[in-house]
Amino acid sequence: MASLVLAIPTAVSFLLFLARLRRDPRRFGNAVLLGLALVLLTVALLAQVASGSAPGPLVAAVTLAILLCALGVLALAFFLIVNGVQMVRKEGLRPASLLPGLAGLGILGCVALALTALGTDSTPLWRVARAVLLVAGYVSYLFLSFLVYAFLYARLTVRHDVDFVVVLGSGLIDGSRVPPLLASRLERARKVYEQQAARGNPPVLITSGGQGPDEDLPEAQAMAEYLTAHGVPEAHVVREDRSRSTEENLRLSEAIMRERKPDHRCVVVTNNFHVFRAALTARRTGVNGHVIGSPTAAYFWPSATIREFGAIFLHHKKVNFGLCVLLVLLGAASGS
Structure with a gap:
């Protein structure tokens, strides 16, 4: 009975997700709705198994999934710690390099806290554990929703020709050279250009990036020189060399595109890990275009x-921190 009751909100969440996806795929709310539908579906399956009405194969599948999830949490924690060590070795001791290791230690800390609370009769410890696990569960839900939807969004394809291809900049090596991370974006943009040029409608490539304090020239200039050196005609390359952030990349590039063709269509190229957040920023800045990604080192x-994910979480910080505070209060106030 419980599984049938849950089927209605599951279906409603999924249908709302499809409707919003069709209207505009560049919304974080789409990820939240998809995640909600998956959570409700999971709870419905668990309810059916708990009621004893589930067929044998479903019981076996759910049991196996639970075991794999439990083992997966520990495996993920150790993987993140190992990756954190690798990041420090390759990228140096920087805050970004420490993130995977800290996330892995945080997962192990939550597991240790839960096991310790289970093994004791301490009411204060139980309340702390509940509060921490509720917040961790909320953040994990958002993070998994982000991962699943970002994976789906990155596989949406552009089915029509575009007028512009905007390449988002990143830092230069030694103040003037294009690094591999940025070169992969430029190669993806060049591929889009060549494919469309073969159909007789070559787009204009906009290289977007200003000059940082440790750079000898604007990123846009180095990017443009890379493209022309690899066969893109100089007449089809435009530089936007004033921006200092992704939002400025998009706002200033949009101004260039609107001036040249008010009813333009475009694609934005960045690295694959950055696609979804760039798409959210593109929607917020009024850019009429899809975002595509280029490969990144594993x-x-x-x-x-x-x-x-952290940047998206902080962009909605009032809602997220407010809910985290409520979850802490709920966990601390509930009974032993």
């Missing part, structure tokens, strides 16, 4: 993904 993914 070891860099965990740290970059955690940073991307």
Whole structure:
């Protein structure tokens, strides 16, 4: 009975997700709705198994999934710690390099706190454990929703020709050279250009990035020189060399595109870990375009993904911190 009751909100959440996805895929609310639908579906399956009405194969599948999730949590924690060590070795001792290791230690800390609370009769410890686990559960829900939806969004394709391809900048090596991370964006943009040029409608490439304090020239200039050196005609490359952030990249590039063609279409190119947040920023800045990604070194993914999620979480900080405070109060106030 409980599983049937849960089927209605599950279906409603999923249908709302599909409707919002069709209207505009560049919304974090889409990720939240998809995550909610998956959570409700999971709870419905667990309720059916608990009621004894589930068929044997479903019971076996759910049991196996629970075991894999339990083992997966520990495996994830150790993987993040190992990746954190690798990041420090490759990127140096920086805050971004420490993120995976700190996340892994945080997971192990939550597990240790829960096990300790289970093994004691301490009411204060139980309240602390409940508060921590409720907040950890909320953050984990948002993070998994972000991961699943970011994975889906990155696989949406552009089915029509575009007028512009905007390449978001990043830091230069030795003040003037394009690093591999940025080169992968430029190669993806060049591929889009060549594919569309083969159909007789080559787009304009906009390289977007200003000059940092430790750089000898604007990122846009180094990016433009890279593209022309790799066969893109100089007449099809425009530089936006004043921006200092992703939001400025998009706002200033949008001004260039609007001036050249008010009813333009575009795609924005960044690295794959940055696609979804860039899409959210594009929507907020009024850019009429889809965001696509280029490959990133595997070891860099965990740290970059955690940073991307953290930026989105903090962008909605009033709601998120408010809910975290309520969850802490709920956990601390509940009975032993």
